[in-house]
Amino acid sequence: MTLFDLVIRSMRKNIKHYYLYFFALIFSVVLYFVFATLQHDPSVVERSGGSMGAAFKVAGILLLFIAGIFVVYANSIFLKRRSREIGLYQLIGLTKSAVARLLIIENTLLSAGALAIGIGIGILVSRVFLLLLMKLVGFDGFIELTFSMAAVTQTVIVFLAIIMLTSIQMLIAVRRTTLLGLFNAEKQGEHPKKPKAFRSAFLALLGIGLIGFGYWLSGRMMNPLLFFNMLAVLGSTILGTYLLFRVTISWLFYQVRKHKQGHLGLNNSLSLAPLMHRMKGNANSLTIITVLSAMTLTMLAGAYSLYYSTEKETRSIYPHDFMFGGYGEQDEAIEKQFTDELDRQRISYLYTPIEVLNLEGKFLEETTSTKWLGENLSASIVSEKQLQQAGIDVEIPDMQSAYFYDASVYWMMKTEDVPFEVELKTAQNELDVTVSKVREGNVINLPFAGTQLVVNDAFYHEIKALFINEEEAYRISNFKAVTIVDKNQQATASAIYHDILDNGDRLTFDYYSQYISTMQSTGLLIFIAGFLGLVFLISTGSILYFKQMTEAEQEKRSYATLRQLGFNVHDIMRGIVRKQVFVFGVPLLIGLLHSIFAIKAASFMFMSDITLPASIAMGIYALIYLGFAILTVGYYRKTVKSAF
Amino acid sequence: MEQYKTVLHAQNVRKSFGTRGNVVQVLKGIDLRVMEGEFVGIMGASGAGKTTLLNVLATIDRTTEGSILIGESDISKMKDRELSAFRRDQLGFIFQDYNLLDTLTVKENILLPVSLGKMKKRVAEDQFNTIANLLGIKELADKYPHEISGGQKQRTSAARALINKPSMVFADEPTGALDSKSASSLLGTLEDVNKQRGVTIMMVTHDPVASSYCSRVVFLKDGNIYSELYRGDKTRQAFFQEILKVQGVLGGDSVDAL
Numbered sequence: 094m095t096l097f098d099l100v101i102r103s104m105r106k107n108i109k110h111y112y113l114y115f116f117a118l119i120f121s122v123v124l125y126f127v128f129a130t131l132q133h134d135p136s137v138v139e140r141s142g143g144s145m146g147a148a149f150k151v152a153g154i155l156l157l158f159i160a161g162i163f164v165v166y167a168n169s170i171f172l173k174r175r176s177r178e179i180g181l182y183q184l185i186g187l188t189k190s191a192v193a194r195l196l197i198i199e200n201t202l203l204s205a206g207a208l209a210i211g212i213g214i215g216i217l218v219s220r221v222f223l224l225l226l227m228k229l230v231g232f233d234g235f236i237e238l239t240f241s242m243a244a245v246t247q248t249v250i251v252f253l254a255i256i257m258l259t260s261i262q263m264l265i266a267v268r269r270t271t272l273l274g275l276f277n278a279e280k281q282g283e284h285p286k287k288p289k290a291f292r293s294a295f296l297a298l299l300g301i302g303l304i305g306f307g308y309w310l311s312g313r314m315m316n317p318l319l320f321f322n323m324l325a326v327l328g329s330t331i332l333g334t335y336l337l338f339r340v341t342i343s344w345l346f347y348q349v350r351k352h353k354q355g356h357l358g359l360n361n362s363l364s365l366a367p368l369m370h371r372m373k374g375n376a377n378s379l380t381i382i383t384v385l386s387a388m389t390l391t392m393l394a395g396a397y398s399l400y401y402s403t404e405k406e407t408r409s410i411y412p413h414d415f416m417f418g419g420y421g422e423q424d425e426a427i428e429k430q431f432t433d434e435l436d437r438q439r440i441s442y443l444y445t446p447i448e449v450l451n452l453e454g455k456f457l458e459e460t461t462s463t464k465w466l467g468e469n470l471s472a473s474i475v476s477e478k479q480l481q482q483a484g485i486d487v488e489i490p491d492m493q494s495a496y497f498y499d500a501s502v503y504w505m506m507k508t509e510d511v512p513f514e515v516e517l518k519t520a521q522n523e524l525d526v527t528v529s530k531v532r533e534g535n536v537i538n539l540p541f542a543g544t545q546l547v548v549n550d551a552f553y554h555e556i557k558a559l560f561i562n563e564e565e566a567y568r569i570s571n572f573k574a575v576t577i578v579d580k581n582q583q584a585t586a587s588a589i590y591h592d593i594l595d596n597g598d599r600l601t602f603d604y605y606s607q608y609i610s611t612m613q614s615t616g617l618l619i620f621i622a623g624f625l626g627l628v629f630l631i632s633t634g635s636i637l638y639f640k641q642m643t644e645a646e647q648e649k650r651s652y653a654t655l656r657q658l659g660f661n662v663h664d665i666m667r668g669i670v671r672k673q674v675f676v677f678g679v680p681l682l683i684g685l686l687h688s689i690f691a692i693k694a695a696s697f698m699f700m701s702d703i704t705l706p707a708s709i710a711m712g713i714y715a716l717i718y719l720g721f722a723i724l725t726v727g728y729y730r731k732t733v734k735s736a737f
Numbered sequence: 738m739e740q741y742k743t744v745l746h747a748q749n750v751r752k753s754f755g756t757r758g759n760v761v762q763v764l765k766g767i768d769l770r771v772m773e774g775e776f777v778g779i780m781g782a783s784g785a786g787k788t789t790l791l792n793v794l795a796t797i798d799r800t801t802e803g804s805i806l807i808g809e810s811d812i813s814k815m816k817d818r819e820l821s822a823f824r825r826d827q828l829g830f831i832f833q834d835y836n837l838l839d840t841l842t843v844k845e846n847i848l849l850p851v852s853l854g855k856m857k858k859r860v861a862e863d864q865f866n867t868i869a870n871l872l873g874i875k876e877l878a879d880k881y882p883h884e885i886s887g888g889q890k891q892r893t894s895a896a897r898a899l900i901n902k903p904s905m906v907f908a909d910e911p912t913g914a915l916d917s918k919s920a921s922s923l924l925g926t927l928e929d930v931n932k933q934r935g936v937t938i939m940m941v942t943h944d945p946v947a948s949s950y951c952s953r954v955v956f957l958k959d960g961n962i963y964s965e966l967y968r969g970d971k972t973r974q975a976f977f978q979e980i981l982k983v984q985g986v987l988g989g990d991s992v993d994a995l
Contacts, residue, residue: 355844355878356861359852366840654836657797658850658897659825661818737797 096191100198107175115207117167117635121160122211122252123218124628128156129244130219131226152621156628161255163632168259170639172266174646179267193267197260204256212245222624229400230616231609297344300336303329311694326694330687334383337683339376343369359660363668367648368675378640379680382633386684389629390714391691394707396622398692400615401706407611409534410500411604412485413574414442414583415590416538427593428573434589435575442586443576445483449537450474450557451568457514457525472517472544473537473570476553480536483574487536487547494529495546498536502544504697506531515546519560519568537572538602630714634721637677641725645732652736662733669729677722685711743806744905744937745771745794750803752789763789765960766803771905771939776931778948779941780980781957782987787941788909790957794939795828795907796820808904825850829898829906829936833913835890837882837897843889844869844878847896856901868896871934872926888919895927899936908940912947924950945984949977956983963987 104111132149172179182192307330314322346369350357357366399406417428435442456468474495480487490496495515497506512529526546536545548556561568577586587605655665692707752764763786771777781787792798794805796812804813807827815823829850830836837846844865851861869875872892877885882893891911898906908927912920928950930936940951948954950973956963964983968976 354862355842355848355865356858357841357845357848357852359849362838362841362845362849362852366838366845370840650836651838651840654832654838655849656821657824657830657832657836659821659823659828660853661821664821664853 096195097198100195100202103178103195104199104202107178111171111203114167114171115203117639118164118204118207119211119214120631120635121164121255122208122248123215124624125156125160125251126212126215126244126248127219127222128153128624129247130215130241131223133241133243133247134223148617148621152625155625157251159625159628159632160251161258163636164255165258165262166636167639168262169266170643172263174643176270179270189267193264196263196267200260200263201256204252204259208249208252212248215248216240226617226620229620230613293340293344293347296336297341300333300339300341303333303336305333307333308690311690314694331380331384334683334687335376335380338372338379338383342679343372346372359655359664360668360671363655363665364672364675367644368672371644375640378636379676382637383680383684383687385629385633386680386714386718387687387691389626389633390684390688390711391695392622393626393714394688394692394703394710395695396615396619397710398703398706400619402703403611403615404608407604407608411538411602411607412535413483413538414577414586414604415575416541416572416602417575418570418572428575430593431590432575434593435586438585438589440582440586441578443484443574443578445479445574445576447475447479447483447537447572447574449541449570449572450553450560451570452517452519452556452560454515454517457516470515470544472515472546473541474517474553474556475536475545475547476550477547478550478553480547484576485536487532488530490529490547490549490552492549492552494527495548495552497528497531498534498545498547499543500533500535500539503531503533507533507697517556517560519565521562522559524556524559538574538604540602541570541572626714630717633680634718637680638721638725638728641673641676642728645729649732649736652733656733656737662730665733666726666730669733670726673722673726673729677718677725681715681718685715742773743770744773744775744808745769745939746806747794748804750790750793750805751801752786752793752798753801763960764793764800767957767960767962769794769955769962771937773937774931774935775937776928776950776952777939778951778954779939779957780943780945780948780954780984781963783943785957786960787943787957791907791909791939791941795830796824825853826901827904829901829903831891831894831898831906831908831911833910835882835887835894835914837890837893839882842879842881843874843885843893846882846893847900849897850901861900864900864902865896868899871930872896886919887915888923891915891919891923892926895923895930899930899934903936905937905939908938910942911940912942912944917946920944920947945977945980948980949973954980954983956987958987 128149132153179192179196182195183189187195307326310322310329311326314326346365350361350365350369353361415431417424417431432442432444450473452472452474454470454472456470477487477489488496494512499506509531511531512527515526515528517524517526526548528546532547536547557569577583583605587603587609590603591606652665656662688711689707692703696703747767747769750764750767750769751762753760753762755761767790779787779790789798793800796807796815800813804811806812807823810823810827812820812823824830838849841849847865847869848861851864856864866875869878872895874889874892874896877889877893882890885893891914895908895911898908911927912923915923924947927938927940931938931952940947942948949968952968954966954968956965966976966979966983971979
């Protein structure tokens with residue numbers, strides 16, 4: 094029998110062990126191939142331009158890393174499960190190099206198969222992903238997906254590298270192990286030692302303390318040391334999580350067990366005891382899974398929130414559909430042409446002149462803003478009445494007071510204590526105004542919006558009378574807000590506007606085109622985040638599943654014993670489910686908690702409330718994750734049933 | 738020794754393995770009655786059906802034909818679920834390779850059969866203390882199986898079999914993995930448990946030394962009961978010689994056991 098025959102035989106006999114690794118491989122190939130296809134797809138490339146291409150590239154590299162780590166990890170579990178077989182080959186007289194050759198031939202055959210199948214599936218499903226992507230970025234046209242040779246080449250190269258990596262891994266595994274070690278590998282596992290009382294208690298509390306500190310600091314990062322704060326939060330939370338799994342939980346378990354004085358009960362015998370037994374070995378992977386989950390959840394929730402609030406966010410920056418008057422006479426001509434065209438096409442619109450006073454001033458008190466930007470400000474004073482006429486829903490401030498609007502600094506001003514005083518002044522006059530509220534968004538479109546102070550109409554005229562004379566007349570700007578009455582005509586109106594401008598390069602500041610372009614970038618973002626999130630999720634879920642599968646095999650004998658002692662499958666499964674609740678639940682729960690704090694810390698980026706979209710994203714994540722837990726419990730049930 | 742009450746009564750027990758066309762009959766109609774307080778050894782050559790008989794009697798496997806009464810219950814008619822509960826409440830098991838759970842301490846392992854919480858904690862604790870003292874493993878309570886010797890593991894396994902005050906204990910080659918010193922020490926203990934606490938024990942073994950500790954030895958040959966020996970008032974030595982004689986007649990692998 095040649096080595097090759099042996100390979101074929103062992104593969105046929107081991108199909109049960111292989112399929113796990115095989116699916117892991119196929120799965121990685123499919124995802125990578127889909128990504129590569131999208132990256133090379135002409136319709137994506139054409140529509141994406143520079144920013145999208147870059148995002149795809151970065152995501153591609155990230156994906157490559159995850160796929161690599163995932164395959165290597167799956168391979169190591171796979172190798173461990175087969176250690177007895179590898180030992181047997183050596184026992185019957187195969188040399189180490191022959192065993193290594195055998196494994197590498199197997200690996201190459203397997204990976205080549207997975208690569209072929211993966212690319213096949215990838216070709217089938219990439220269209221679905223392309224459609225999804227196009228839908229997300231708001232493109233409705235017909236999409237032709239072309240078969241991309243470049244994507245195939247890229248995938249093949251990447252996975253050839255991964256095959257090399259796993260082959261090296263196998264070589265090292267075979268070289269490093271002794272016969273004795275190989276036979277014992279399945280029995281390995283540590284035995285819980287009595288923790289050193291003081292040291293463990295200290296580290297256990299330190300773990301919780303570090304996480305708590307990270308959470309606490311995450312709510313107080315908004316100062317010029319932002320970057321260091323972020324590092325500190327990350328560092329203390331990750332270290333805390335590690336200690337939690339490595340020490341705190343073992344310590345708690347030990348206390349519970351000690352308290353039981355041997356009367357553990359069946360449920361604890363099947364959950365607490367085996368968990369303690371493997372805590373040291375599992376601490377690393379549980380920490381990684383928790384941190385990955387937290388990262389993924391934050392990424393998903395953030396991206397989905399951005400996507401979800403695109404319309405609201407754009408509207409708060411561009412309160413009017415169109416705004417003219419900021420660029421003098423040339424702008425007036427465009428405005429005339431634009432409104433004429435709207436009239437001609439019978440698009441009804443609301444036309445409102447808005448007068449703005451541009452004044453200098455300064456903050457009289459220390460505010461968050463003064464810490465970042467200094468105490469001086471230049472404010473646009475706007476009357477509430479004109480805004481109402483333009484269809485913007487603003488509250489009417491009291492006399493002598495003003496509402497503060499500035500979308501660009503809202504994130505730091507929204508937590509400001511009100512009221513605070515600002516002083517407006519020109520060479521001749523000065524006036525103290527009380528800011529009684531900080532409001533969300535702008536009342537004038539970008540790029541004309543700076544700090545905007547909305548005041549009562551009567552007060553506006555008072556201010557105007559006080560500051561404006563012939564010399565200071567230049568301080569008055571006259572804007573014209575154009576708002577399209579029928580929302581469905583916004584696209585047409587925007588097209589007209591762009592036709593008139595006819596300048597591909599200059600930035601345009603109408604609401605609709607901003608909305609569309611934001612939609613495209615957030616759509617792409619949610620797609621990439623979702624894609625990577627799915628990969629993360631499935632990788633972490635599978636790793637937990639693989640690990641639990643191995644544990645189930647290792648504990649099969651215990652289940653057989655328990656069944657012989659007279660416990661039925663139902664009794665045993667109760668304890669096992671408890672264990673799975675811990676194995677899957679704790680990383681998810683801590684990951685969720687981490688991400689909630691991360692999202693809260695990052696919520697300054699959003700003007701709108703993101704509780705809903707973030708909850709939806711987290712909910713979906715938890716649901717898919719739950720699927721893996723159910724699969725695992727199913728596998729255990731099968732194991733327990735067959736153990737007798 | 739006077740026995741009054743029947744603990745186990747097997748009638749015409751048959752067991753076949755394999756599918757249609759390729760059936761191997763391992764037990765060919767066994768009738769066996771075990772009285773309360775007996776220590777029964779089952780002997781026979783490899784393939785005689787010792788372990789199959791034990792498994793069938795101990796409710797671990799099902800008969801193809803025949804009935805088995807343990808106490809008042811006919812276990813051949815019970816459903817799987819009832820059988821589990823019956824095993825847990827009424828029977829004790831000692832296995833050749835101990836079958837202790839690696840993740841549990843000695844005490845936790847011993848308390849497993851009562852771990853569904855039907856026994857009060859204080860009662861269980863008392864019971865544990867009594868049995869652990871009896872078997873001399875009290876000091877090992879907090880040790881894990883990997884920290885103790887084979888003999889100690891088998892004592893733990895025996896303690897686990899006794900914790901729920903079973904009507905009967907089944908032991909499958911309990912000394913098979915032990916050195917002779919640990920083996921005789923364990924068998925001595927089992928004998929004590931049998932005599933002092935009146936626990937009924939059925940033990941499968943191929944070792945004549947081990948079976949000389951029993952009060953009765955049943956010899957199987959090709960799925961049938963070949964003969965039976967009662968120890969009566971004989972010394973262990975004399976009983977051992979008798980067993981050897983029967984084994985000699987039975988032939989097979991008896992010699993290499995010595």
